[in-house]
Amino acid sequence: MNIETEHRDDILILRPLGRLDSSNSPELEHLLSEHLDGGCQRLVLDFSGLSYISSAGLRVVLLAGKKLRASKGKIVLASLQDMVRDVFDMSGFLTLFAVAESLDEGVTKV
DSSP, rough: OOEEEEEEEEEEEEEEEESSTTHHHHHHHHHHHHHHHHOOEEEEEEETEEEEEEEHHHHHHHHHHHHHHHHHHHHHEEOHHHHHHHHHHTTTTGGEEEEEESSHHHHOOO
16 A cells, blocks of 8 residues: 655645555554644545545554544545445445545545
């Protein structure tokens, strides 16, 4: 998995590419912790290039959401591919997070 990082004003956009599972979720968790502990309050996770997410990946997203809620920040999940959306739906996570159909929509929601 690769992770692309983009900034739009004070919005952090992270774009994991490929598969997010137990073998690489610590990398995303570390990157998120660096930014969130560094004061990031607005985050868009762009999943347009993510083909698979495991429970380990879901855990990382949940932890980021909890950190941001505790600090009154916002997180939006954008561009979920069908398989990834199904995993979020089955786990009940779609009710926990704001979801956008596109990156641009996600940026306006955050």
